[in-house]
Amino acid sequence: MTLAVVGYYEEWWIQVLKAIVIFAVGLQLVPVVLLAERKLLGRFQARYGPNRVGPYGALQPLADILKLLTKEQFRPSTSVGFLFALAPLISIVTAVAAFALIPFGNVQNIFGTPVGLYGVDVSIGPLYLFAFGAIAFYGIMLGGWSSGSKYSFLGAMRGAAQLISYEVAQGLALVGVIMTAQTLSLTGIVEAQKGMWFIVPQLFGFLIFLTASFAETNRAPFDLTEADAELVGGYNTEYGGGRFASYYFAEYLNVLVVSGIVTTVFLGGWLLPFGIHPPGWVDPFVVLFKMALVTFLFIWVRATLPRLRYDQLMSFGWKVLLPLATLNVLVTAVLVVVTH
Amino acid sequence: MSEATPPAAPLPPGSPQLLPAPAGGVTVTAWNPGEDVVEVTRTPAPGAARSTWRTFAETLRGLKTTFGRLLERPVTVEYPEEKTPVYPRFRGRHKLHKFEDTGLEKCVGCSLCAAACPADCIRVVAAENTPEHRVSTGERYAAVYEINLSRCIFCGYCEVACPFDAITMGHDYELSDYDRTDLIFTKEMLLAEPLERTPLRNEGE
Numbered sequence: 145m146t147l148a149v150v151g152y153y154e155e156w157w158i159q160v161l162k163a164i165v166i167f168a169v170g171l172q173l174v175p176v177v178l179l180a181e182r183k184l185l186g187r188f189q190a191r192y193g194p195n196r197v198g199p200y201g202a203l204q205p206l207a208d209i210l211k212l213l214t215k216e217q218f219r220p221s222t223s224v225g226f227l228f229a230l231a232p233l234i235s236i237v238t239a240v241a242a243f244a245l246i247p248f249g250n251v252q253n254i255f256g257t258p259v260g261l262y263g264v265d266v267s268i269g270p271l272y273l274f275a276f277g278a279i280a281f282y283g284i285m286l287g288g289w290s291s292g293s294k295y296s297f298l299g300a301m302r303g304a305a306q307l308i309s310y311e312v313a314q315g316l317a318l319v320g321v322i323m324t325a326q327t328l329s330l331t332g333i334v335e336a337q338k339g340m341w342f343i344v345p346q347l348f349g350f351l352i353f354l355t356a357s358f359a360e361t362n363r364a365p366f367d368l369t370e371a372d373a374e375l376v377g378g379y380n381t382e383y384g385g386g387r388f389a390s391y392y393f394a395e396y397l398n399v400l401v402v403s404g405i406v407t408t409v410f411l412g413g414w415l416l417p418f419g420i421h422p423p424g425w426v427d428p429f430v431v432l433f434k435m436a437l438v439t440f441l442f443i444w445v446r447a448t449l450p451r452l453r454y455d456q457l458m459s460f461g462w463k464v465l466l467p468l469a470t471l472n473v474l475v476t477a478v479l480v481v482v483t484h
Numbered sequence: 485m486s487e488a489t490p491p492a493a494p495l496p497p498g499s500p501q502l503l504p505a506p507a508g509g510v511t512v513t514a515w516n517p518g519e520d521v522v523e524v525t526r527t528p529a530p531g532a533a534r535s536t537w538r539t540f541a542e543t544l545r546g547l548k549t550t551f552g553r554l555l556e557r558p559v560t561v562e563y564p565e566e567k568t569p570v571y572p573r574f575r576g577r578h579k580l581h582k583f584e585d586t587g588l589e590k591c592v593g594c595s596l597c598a599a600a601c602p603a604d605c606i607r608v609v610a611a612e613n614t615p616e617h618r619v620s621t622g623e624r625y626a627a628v629y630e631i632n633l634s635r636c637i638f639c640g641y642c643e644v645a646c647p648f649d650a651i652t653m654g655h656d657y658e659l660s661d662y663d664r665t666d667l668i669f670t671k672e673m674l675l676a677e678p679l680e681r682t683p684l685r686n687e688g689e
Contacts, residue, residue: 188550191560448550449543464536 158259163244166263170243173432174396175205181396181443188447212392215385222292223382231290232387235283235394238276243397245273246404247331249414249427261428262331269330270318273405274311277360281307283394284362284369288379299378302454303369306359309461310366314356316469320349320476321409330405334413341412348472350410352465354441357402359461362395363442365449368457403438407431411438569685575638575653576682578631580674583621589675590650591629592622600645605635622648629671634664655682 154162179194179202186193194201219228244263251260266272281303288300322328324345325336333342343350359366370378380391407413411434414427422430452460561568570576581590593610611627619625640653651674658681661667 184554187554187558190553190556191558192562195562444547444550448546 154257154259158257162259163263166244167240170240170397170400171393173400174393175209177396177400177439178205178208178392180439181446184440184443185447188444209389212384212389213386217385217387220292220382224290224292227286227290228382229387231283231285231287232383232390232394233283234286235280236390236397238280238283239394239397239401242273242276242280242401243404245269245330246401246431247334247408247413248431249424250331250335252424252427260331265329265331267327267329269328269333270315270322270405270409271328273401274315277311278307280394280398283391284379287383287391288369291379291382293382295375295377295381296379299369299375299381303362303379306362306366306368306457306461309458310356310359310465313352313461313465313469314360316466316473317349317353317356318409319473320346323473323476323480330408330413333409334415337412337415341410341415341417343410343412346410346472346476348468349476350406352469352472353410354406355465356461356469357406358442358445359457361398361402361442363399364446365452366457367451368454373451399439399442400435403435403442404431406438407434567681567683569683570655570657571685574655574657574682575640575643577633577654577656577659578636578642578669578674579652579654580629580671581650581652582675586621588618589620589625590648591626591646592620592648592650593624593626593629594622594647596645596647597642597651600641602639602641603635603637605632606630606642607632626671629674630668631674632668633659634667655684657682 182204183193183201192201194204197203197207219225245266247260247262247265249261251258253259284303285300288296288298288303291297321333321342324342325333327333327336336342358364362369368378370380372378375381380388383391408431413434414430416422416430582588583590593608595608595610598604598606598608607628607630608626609628610624613619613623613625638653642651643653656679659667
């Protein structure tokens with residue numbers, strides 16, 4: 145029995161090349177998001193944001209990363225060394241692995257070779273995503289626990305509870321889309337949006353997914369895992385230098401991944417409205433543009449909403465988001481049965 | 485409730501007796517806060533459908549508010565390039581003055597400023613003017629006039645105490661230095677025409 149089917153195979157050397165390109169593009173996008181967030185947060189608060197390093201502060205992420213990488217590697221004496229080193233690695237590996245899923249375009253002819261503009265097109269797209277999302281929380285949990293610090297531990301515990309609460313709603317929000325598209329492949333989901341993007345029939349699913357995604361990526365207003373004000377940084381309190389950089393990197397890569405998934409699942413991926421069919425090489429840029437819009441939304445919400453209290457987070461997840469997501473699934477199921 | 489209470493142990497003699505409960509049990513009445521108590525509107529209980537809707541609507545309102553800030557210009561004064569303007573009566577670094585026509589110093593070395601100074605940061609040593617060597621308009625002049633700006637609290641009492649308006653507070657506020665001794669300003673430094681680096685605030689600003 146096969147667990148999953150891959151939509152389209154290329155030659156092995158194309159796959160290696162593709163992996164490198166996607167990895168490179170993804171890792172180039174992270175500093176851009178980092179800078180965009182700091183600049184935009186500044187403007188949202190009527191200040192400039194970083195504007196000292198390079199033109200308009202454009203080299204700020206570079207300066208940050210250089211600073212972090214040149215720092216000494218250290219760990220608290222109470223920490224569990226092996227896990228302490230492993231945890232940030234888990235975070236960043238899962239983030240990169242999830243990034244492979246985002247389709248930037250369908251299979252294109254590049255110099256006579258058909259190449260799919262995605263890392264991998266599996267028949268279990270969203271399940272793969274949730275699997276890696278769940279593993280990513282091991283990065284946070286192990287990091288917080290193995291630090292041997294109460295703040296980190298509290299952050300990690302919150303992270304665990306948050307994951308359980310919001311992953312359910314997030315998954316259910318996607319079920320509606322999957323039922324409408326009749327496929328679990330992300331390229332298939334995009335193709336199914338030819339007539340109408342899923343944000344229109346699945347508006348509630350979109351809102352629920354977006355809200356749950358804020359929690360899944362530990363972003364404001366659900367950033368209780370970090371909670372700088374009370375937990376001094378939460379799970380990454382004891383981290384510094386390169387390890388902290390990987391946590392930081394993974395967080396922003398996760399934002400990108402979620403933006404990509406929202407783009408793919410709800411915003412029509414590489415499709416353009418009004419029946420415009422651009423040549424294939426435009427597709428990645430369409431996806432990137434839409435991802436930028438979703439990322440902007442992430443930053444915008446961060447600039448707007450205060451952090452939720454812990455019991456509010458729990459009651460919102462279980463009493464509001466989960467029933468709404470379930471209702472959304474039920475209504476969609478009935479509609480799918482009626483219309484098919 | 486009263487049935488469940490175990491029978492009280494006999495109290496030792498001499499201990500205060502508990503008052504017996506009023507016959508017929510205690511009647512609980514609703515607490516009346518009085519007429520002058522303002523009733524505060526409470527948010528709906530968490531989880532209620534209305535609170536969800538309200539939270540959503542308020543979130544949208546908040547998003548609108550923050551987006552408005554995005555369209556405005558930042559209010560930041562980019563300090564080293566752009567100086568914070570000061571009011572005309574701002575009390576910055578001191579200035580000593582000369583008469584413009586004769587070029588003689590206004591300070592006559594009376595030490596009233598030093599006497600008025602609460603931080604004791606002014607040091608004046610007076611000397612006699614002679615016809616050959618005339619520095620000020622009075623009988624005497626300040627041979628040494630030093631202000632220790634690391635002690636000065638910029639209260640402006642020296643300016644008020646001065647009978648000849650010889651010392652005034654300028655607008656210069658950029659007074660950091662690498663060495664404390666460099667912050668002792670001598671007469672020559674205080675007399676020198678200061679670099680006017682500080683912009684003035686406009687009317688109504």
